Amino acid sequence: MKAKIGWTTNRLHSFAGITISLVALFCIPLLGSSYYDFLFSLALIYSMWALGYNFLLGYTGLLSFGHGAFFGLGAYTVAILVTKFSFKPFLPVIGIAVLATAFLGAVIGYLCVRYTEVYFALLTLAFSMFFYALVFKLYYWTGGSDGIGIRPPDLFGLRFSAIEYPAHYYYITLAFFLISVYIGWRIVNSPFGKALQAIRDNPLKAEAIGIPVRRYKWYAFIISTAYSGLAGALYAPLFGHVVPDLFHFLFAGEVLFATLLGGYTIFLGPIVGGIVFTVAKRYITAVTIYWPLVLGALLVAVTLFFPQGIVGTTYSLLRRKIGIKGGE
Amino acid sequence: MIEVIRFILDGLFYGSILYLVASGLTLIFGVANILNLAHGAFYMLGAYVAAILIKLMIGTPYTVIAFPLAAVIVGLTGIAIERGFIKWIYEKDYTYQLLLTFGLSLVLSDAVRITFGTEPMYVTKLYAHAGAIDVLGNPYPVYNLIVIGLAFLIGCLLWLMMSKTRVGKVIRACALDREMSEGIGINTSRVFALAFFIGTALAGISGALVVPQSAAMLGIDADALIQSFIVIVIGGVGSMKGALIGSLIIGLIRAFGIALFPEIELAIAYLVMAIVLLVRPQGLFGREYRAA
Numbered sequence A: 001m002k003a004k005i006g007w008t009t010n011r012l013h014s015f016a017g018i019t020i021s022l023v024a025l026f027c028i029p030l031l032g033s034s035y036y037d038f039l040f041s042l043a044l045i046y047s048m049w050a051l052g053y054n055f056l057l058g059y060t061g062l063l064s065f066g067h068g069a070f071f072g073l074g075a076y077t078v079a080i081l082v083t084k085f086s087f088k089p090f091l092p093v094i095g096i097a098v099l100a101t102a103f104l105g106a107v108i109g110y111l112c113v114r115y116t117e118v119y120f121a122l123l124t125l126a127f128s129m130f131f132y133a134l135v136f137k138l139y140y141w142t143g144g145s146d147g148i149g150i151r152p153p154d155l156f157g158l159r160f161s162a163i164e165y166p167a168h169y170y171y172i173t174l175a176f177f178l179i180s181v182y183i184g185w186r187i188v189n190s191p192f193g194k195a196l197q198a199i200r201d202n203p204l205k206a207e208a209i210g211i212p213v214r215r216y217k218w219y220a221f222i223i224s225t226a227y228s229g230l231a232g233a234l235y236a237p238l239f240g241h242v243v244p245d246l247f248h249f250l251f252a253g254e255v256l257f258a259t260l261l262g263g264y265t266i267f268l269g270p271i272v273g274g275i276v277f278t279v280a281k282r283y284i285t286a287v288t289i290y291w292p293l294v295l296g297a298l299l300v301a302v303t304l305f306f307p308q309g310i311v312g313t314t315y316s317l318l319r320r321k322i323g324i325k326g327g328e
Numbered sequence B: 001m002i003e004v005i006r007f008i009l010d011g012l013f014y015g016s017i018l019y020l021v022a023s024g025l026t027l028i029f030g031v032a033n034i035l036n037l038a039h040g041a042f043y044m045l046g047a048y049v050a051a052i053l054i055k056l057m058i059g060t061p062y063t064v065i066a067f068p069l070a071a072v073i074v075g076l077t078g079i080a081i082e083r084g085f086i087k088w089i090y091e092k093d094y095t096y097q098l099l100l101t102f103g104l105s106l107v108l109s110d111a112v113r114i115t116f117g118t119e120p121m122y123v124t125k126l127y128a129h130a131g132a133i134d135v136l137g138n139p140y141p142v143y144n145l146i147v148i149g150l151a152f153l154i155g156c157l158l159w160l161m162m163s164k165t166r167v168g169k170v171i172r173a174c175a176l177d178r179e180m181s182e183g184i185g186i187n188t189s190r191v192f193a194l195a196f197f198i199g200t201a202l203a204g205i206s207g208a209l210v211v212p213q214s215a216a217m218l219g220i221d222a223d224a225l226i227q228s229f230i231v232i233v234i235g236g237v238g239s240m241k242g243a244l245i246g247s248l249i250i251g252l253i254r255a256f257g258i259a260l261f262p263e264i265e266l267a268i269a270y271l272v273m274a275i276v277l278l279v280r281p282q283g284l285f286g287r288e289y290r291a292a
Helices: A008-031 A034-060 A067-084 A090-112 A117-137 A166-188 A191-201 A203-208 A213-239 A249-262 A268-287 A291-305 A309-322 B002-032 B039-057 B061-084 B094-116 B124-130 B142-164 B166-176 B178-183 B188-210 B220-235 B240-260 B265-279
Strands: B132-135 B138-141
Touching: A008 A034, A008 A166, A034 A067, A034 A166, A034 A191, A034 A213, A034 A249, A034 A268, A067 A090, A067 A117, A067 A213, A067 A249, A090 A117, A090 A213, A090 B265, A117 A249, A117 B094, A117 B220, A117 B265, A166 A191, A166 A213, A191 A203, A191 A213, A203 A213, A249 A268, A249 A291, A249 A309, A249 B094, A268 A291, A268 A309, A291 B094, B002 B039, B002 B132, B002 B138, B002 B142, B002 B166, B002 B188, B002 B220, B002 B240, B039 B061, B039 B094, B039 B188, B039 B220, B061 B188, B094 B220, B124 B142, B132 B142, B138 B142, B142 B166, B142 B188, B142 B240, B166 B178, B166 B188, B178 B188, B188 B220, B220 B240, B220 B265, B240 B265
Parallel strands: none
Antiparallel strands: B132 B138
């Protein structure tokens, strides 16, 4: 997917990069380990989440602490549809979850995009904690602190389960992932996407040249919440269980970190970040119970020493060594 | 009617606790222009330190020293964190500032968990010891009244310091224009450290004061942080007066909400916040803020 960062002078390299990444992604189930299938399904979900998140952070310059809540809304919508309404067709369930999340994203976003910078961050954080508290209160629908255990939905009349057939679920996730990346790429390079970048770089100038700044920020917010909703919706059947912690701002901190880790200045960054973050988290939590401490320390370290993230730093190094272009 | 007076006193009590946290957050934001996401962690640290100190000293006449001592310990931790980490990112983009303080909040909260364990710490003995007093024929805990008085006193001292003393003038000068202050010979770096000391110490004393009434436990950091966010959104970001009024509003909403509409108590606070946002985006006492 290296073409996705505008590597125009090196089309051959980009093509090779895309092909290798795709083949690698398709081959993961061939390893024959259901653990890897599960892990990489989760990694792709985090990638989608981070990709959508980066529409705000990287492209519009808005830092949100509320995207855990939208992830949670997607997951809970799926869980409630499947368990409370026994509505199980997979694609409609996912579709409803995305739409429901985007709708709530539109409402919350309408209030939040009136603000910028820290004010925006502070508001999204407060609203996500409102949903967090609400999940505990609405016991009948959400199961309170127990969360909801869900049975797998149906796909094309077939019952499929992430636990019984992790490889199937992986391919479904991969399909959604590829579609998300494609749509994301199109959005970022559309006139709308360029307008967002103009807003990020200089809101006043953007307004002066006739970009409806607040409305575009609102659209960007809605799009990113739709991505969060999709990621959450795919997460619910994978885990088979959803909990209120998904709404907590600490969980939103994970997507923030994944995005930062990959590098939020580059389209490819959050995609790589999501995968690296998920895999790293699995292995770190396996050896220590001090996950928040490690996460916090890594966050501090990345912020202070590698603000460009993995992909950004790699590009800087490559640029310096062999003078390739790209990475902007 | 008597019930109403009780709710108002409860509201003042919650408001006082909240005011101390929120004014610390506001002070740091006003001076250093940093929204300190680790502020809740300092509050929680204050609660745990106070719980330990009170347990050590309970029964002796020195128990009251536990509160200022906890505040100072938290304040010194605040300075250490500022000198060690936050100092380096004053000139950076706000994104990095938020990321850094968020990372620090994770580290601090987890450090508290590792140090003090996961069990809540109660020192209700002190609360009972303070006894109750007759307020219009109804008993009311004296401790709550002491906290209200103390918060009032600290608020007054803070106001006096900011408006009447040289230190306060220097702090305000830095808040207005860092470069200009440096130009006229103020050591702004030291002023920022001082702001962090006062701000985190306020969070610390607030956490300490809440311990006898409830407990030192995990998770109160996030609650304190969110509540102070709501307060400063309502009051106006960076306004000390706003922090006071906002705290009182949220404190009273909480007291009346818990008693009358326990189901939607929290929702009312958010509703008020949403209304303020729509009607007066800069908050009740905020400077005119251009929402781009």
